[in-house]
Amino acid sequence: MSTNEHIITRIAPSPTGFFHMGTLRTALFCYLYARKHDGKYLLRIEDTDKIRSKKEFEDDILESLKWLGIEHDAFFRQSEHLSEHKIYLQKLIDEDKAYISREESKENAGEMREVIRFRNKSETVTFHDLILGDVTVDTSDLGDFVIAKDFDTPLYNFAVVVDDCNANITHVIRGQDHVPNTPRQILLYKALDKPVPAFAHIPLILAPDKQKLSKRKHGESVAVSTYRKNGYLPEALINFMALIGWNPGTEQEIFSLKGLVEAFTLERVQKSPGVFNLDKLNWINKEHMKLLPIEEQEKRVFEFLPESVTNLPHFNTEKMRTLVPNIIERIEKFGDVRTMGDGGELTFFFETPTLVRDSLVFKGSTADEGKTHLLEAQAILTNLGESDWTIETIKSAIMAYADTLPKRGPALHPLRYALSGLERSPDPFTIANAIGKTETLHRIQNALTILA
């Protein structure tokens, strides 16, 4: 069926820090392009920097990718290829394309050491980037760049080229911050007598300050784990990141990973960098939350439910479950439910609220009026049978009364406040239904006592 089975892409993160949003974006684009063309997508951990590479960071990369659902077809560690690097290093030296240079160490001033430098013939390199078009660079100012500290310690530009050759990578898709590395690498491909892969440098994602996303300047907000902890959906994060620097050419904005694979083309990738916009991410996340089956919504809400809610006197799992659709409407990410205890939007469902007299009285109305309406509500609800205790019946019974009034507010506000104890809350019918008949009447009685 496919004519592009030869396509192989890779993501090559280094385990020297937590999994970065930029890495997520690059991984995503590599994955989308490979899947779209029935090719392969590889994961290679770039751990040649023995000192800075840490196992915990590698674990974070693996876990994050798994959480996101970006699955690779093969996995390598660059350190596993050291013998290959050594062979090619020797080959280059044998052919006089590289040489051992004895010079003062840059790491430890004063110390003399040997490094391996590439013999740069200072030619002009032009490559056709699938996104940027033709890029021409004069490599003379690169000089004889260092490709290895010694035979056992190849440096990035060299190791990447050897590994990409060995893995038969056909398309190098990476961030535009790698554009300056490309001429260097092309020189190495040629020196090694290997085919040069296609390059596609995707636009960078900038922080709201329009600077490249960096841990130092932007802190936790660049770590994928932060979004996971805060209850964002992986599919939402992916959807959002795909839409920075790429568009489907239609007005569709909400995509599943599968949908992105179908819609993705490198032709519609932007050349210019895009700013990370949290508002938009929140909106996309909400759209994905609404798409989730109810059981999934429940599962996630419970996952983030704080003890300040579960420890409440009348807390009960079944009741909580019925509240989920309501909660989904009121949050933009699941982590938001963590702040719904402690007098927040969830507390009054499981605890009789403390009422303040002034708040009970509707503005423009009087205490006596409020009392009259509450008495009426009390009578109406008392007459409602337990089996009739649904949002719909409660609502129609109360509204039938409220509609006989010139304005509904004076009747509805005291009732809502009596039940919630909050200036802002869901409607009284939803609350009454959730807390049950007995508790509803109890709270109305509390309000009447205060007004007496």
Added chain:
RNA sequence: GGCUCUAUCGUCUAACGGUUAGGACACGGCCUUUUCAAGGCUGUAAUCCGGGUUCGAUUCCCGGUAGAGUCACCA
């Protein structure tokens, strides 16, 4: 500073020479069974500047300007 790249509403973007410059987020207004949320409708808001090319430029070319990336014995 050198090199490379980029330039449409505040932000993400559509337009591949001819549009009242479209959509989304955010913001404002209105509506909807009190408030909040959700939902519906609606409004404000953009082609960086200057030259060309062309009957006609957001679109093509050149020059400015601005922004970004990068300049390791890190990746």
